[in-house]
Amino acid sequence: MKNPFETPERAAFRETVRRFVETEVKPYADEWDEAGEIPWELHEKVGALGAFGFGVSEKYGGLGFDDCFMRAAVSEEFAQCGANGIPAAFGGRGISIGPLEKLASDDIKDAVLADIVAGRKGSSLAITEPSGGSDVARLKTTAKRDGNHYVINGSKTFITGGMKSDYFVVGARTGEEGLAGISLFFVEKDTPGFSRTDIGRKMGWWASDTATLYFDDCRVPAENLMGDENLGFIQIMHNFNYERLAMIAGALGMMKVCFDESVCWARERETFGRPMIKSQVIRHKLADMSAKIDRTEAYLNHICWQANEGEMPVAEICKGKFSATKALEFCASEAMQILGGAGYLRGNLVERVYREVKVQAIGGGSEEIMRDLAVRQMGL
Numbered sequence: 457m458k459n460p461f462e463t464p465e466r467a468a469f470r471e472t473v474r475r476f477v478e479t480e481v482k483p484y485a486d487e488w489d490e491a492g493e494i495p496w497e498l499h500e501k502v503g504a505l506g507a508f509g510f511g512v513s514e515k516y517g518g519l520g521f522d523d524c525f526m527r528a529a530v531s532e533e534f535a536q537c538g539a540n541g542i543p544a545a546f547g548g549r550g551i552s553i554g555p556l557e558k559l560a561s562d563d564i565k566d567a568v569l570a571d572i573v574a575g576r577k578g579s580s581l582a583i584t585e586p587s588g589g590s591d592v593a594r595l596k597t598t599a600k601r602d603g604n605h606y607v608i609n610g611s612k613t614f615i616t617g618g619m620k621s622d623y624f625v626v627g628a629r630t631g632e633e634g635l636a637g638i639s640l641f642f643v644e645k646d647t648p649g650f651s652r653t654d655i656g657r658k659m660g661w662w663a664s665d666t667a668t669l670y671f672d673d674c675r676v677p678a679e680n681l682m683g684d685e686n687l688g689f690i691q692i693m694h695n696f697n698y699e700r701l702a703m704i705a706g707a708l709g710m711m712k713v714c715f716d717e718s719v720c721w722a723r724e725r726e727t728f729g730r731p732m733i734k735s736q737v738i739r740h741k742l743a744d745m746s747a748k749i750d751r752t753e754a755y756l757n758h759i760c761w762q763a764n765e766g767e768m769p770v771a772e773i774c775k776g777k778f779s780a781t782k783a784l785e786f787c788a789s790e791a792m793q794i795l796g797g798a799g800y801l802r803g804n805l806v807e808r809v810y811r812e813v814k815v816q817a818i819g820g821g822s823e824e825i826m827r828d829l830a831v832r833q834m835g836l
């Protein structure tokens with residue numbers, strides 16, 4: 457579908473990412489999926505592409521500018537490898553670099569940001585707790601001021617990249633109950649009182665590690681407070697917008713995989729004496745998939761344009777996320793039906809997409825929470 461916002465720079469950037477995914481990722485995607493990890497060199501190669509540099513100053517190896525169309529292109533093109541656990545494996549960085557750049561002290565940024573942006577070190581965002589992820593305002597982990605330190609106690613779970621990351625952005629309660637008592641902290645993996653365990657096997661995102669983090673009297677210097685005390689909730693919500701935008705784009709990329717694989721198979725496969733693509737039932741499935749892809753793409757482009765204009769269209773992002781994940785669910789299911797038994801074989805592109813559907817619908821704000829937030833943002 458033609459993108460009215462395309463520019464030569466955006467087209468060239470997308471082409472570079474596409475070629476990278478085609479040659480450096482796709483051929484190994486199934487192998488890495490089965491191994492449950494990606495080689496660390498991939499983090500560095502993706503860093504060299506500039507994919508972690510949006511909104512980050514050139515001083516830290518960033519791009520020195522932001523562009524939501526380019527951000528979306530990275531997520532969409534990486535999703536073409538089917539196994540979305542591969543981009544998720546460096547996704548912890550994607551959701552923690554923004555708060556680090558915006559809120560961390562200059563000393564912390566000077567010490568860590570260049571390594572993170574280059575892919576040499578990993579970073580993760582730790583908000584979700586064992587008691588729940590949807591209701592961020594009720595998080596229980598505490599950070600109590602003690603002289604020149606804060607002492608953090610509590611735990612976080614489902615943290616992407618959590619086993620391999622060196623650095624963490626952690627949400628903790630510094631004040632009253634509710635959203636007005638939450639702050640963000642920078643925590644390093646070697647800080648005494650910090651430990652982590654691997655969550656283990658998951659339905660999808662196989663190549664990405666997911667951890668539970670523990671904070672037992674974990675003392676961090678007071679300058680590790682990121683931004684103003686008790687104003688962390690707003691920052692967390694702002695950051696979610698970029699994560700959700702990336703997840704819409706990832707869903708779009710996977711939908712396109714489903715469509716392309718379906719067309720390819722339906723052309724090749726003969727049933728009842730003719731190629732399946734001649735069957736009206738199959739053609740209708742393809743029409744429905746294509747319409748959902750076009751709608752998602754047009755909506756995503758509109759959101760990117762608004763975000764680039766300096767607006768943060770929260771209601772549209774929420775509506776975009778849940779409608780994209782529902783559309784992905786549809787496309788993955790229809791593609792599996794079109795491929796039949798072949799689609800059900802482990803490692804097949806459609807099989808890999810199928811197992812990524814639910815994490816898109818739950819992570820970064822579930823479909824239910826997205827609907828709720830959308831109507832609240834609409835003043836209802």
Ligand SMILES: Cc1cc2nc3c(=O)[nH]c(=O)nc-3n(C[C@H](O)[C@H](O)[C@H](O)COP(=O)(O)OP(=O)(O)OC[C@H]3O[C@@H](n4cnc5c(N)ncnc54)[C@H](O)[C@@H]3O)c2cc1C
Binds near residue numbers: 588614616
């Ligand atoms: C693979 C993976 C990676 C993740 N990575 C990270 C990460 O890096 N950092 C991080 O902080 N978090 C991460 N998460 C956590 C994710 O953001 C949460 O799973 C998500 O926000 C939902 O929280 P929950 O799982 O605790 O579900 P809950 O909040 O317990 O909710 C359970 C279910 O009930 C629904 N629900 C809740 N309340 C209502 C209601 N009032 N009405 C109707 N339905 C409701 C929710 O939509 C959800 O489907 C990750 C999760 C996964 C699965």
